[in-house]
Amino acid sequence: MKNLNVVTWTMMISCFGVHGKADEVLNLFEKMKVSGFKPNSVTLTGILASCSHPGLITQGKKIFNSIRSSYGFEPGVEHYACNLVDLLSHFGCFEDSQNGPIG
Template structure:
């Protein structure tokens, strides 16, 4: 309701709504907003495009994600080279849905753009592991060791009254 009542919409407000719908799994609303945004003359940025791709790929709509991705590449001047976040959204969706082919395409670009980002290697290993492709996963792990990459462990903090419970998640590749 707030979005609809705003008088000064801009790419940030449109992107925020697109991302919120995407997080809530409302993929059709994401595309409707995207189309309306374009009709009204707002040019999406890489964050907008990441939100759109993430919403589609995380719901398993990999084929649609590829179509959108390819249309984005051909439609927007200055964005012909997708950012790492756009490739990362495609890789994330591929990882969730165990899509080796799309994951390998995305990660190839990410390796060029972010050769020291261990998260990309972890995602690729996850895809290979989920499909029983042990040899491919081992080769990726070997490359990580050769490059001496470290994956920063994640952690969560839960407050229980005045006590804090910290959970550290160690990721080994």
């Protein structure tokens, strides 16, 4: 694809995520970073939503915990409310979802 930017990466990531292709989402995320693009809040929301699919809770926690240190902004309500709580409660970690940020 020509003219890749954060928006095009985010669109591809979100489309794969909507269709349950979490492995492809994580693959694109890695390619995005290697290509020198930094994800924004929307990108990370799509990635975290994809990690609510089976087997990816550890990866989702890792990405969530890296938002501040790796990408330079505070996790927003969309990261907590829409994704992290869903991610944790979906996999039987409801108590963690009530305790706030994961350490």
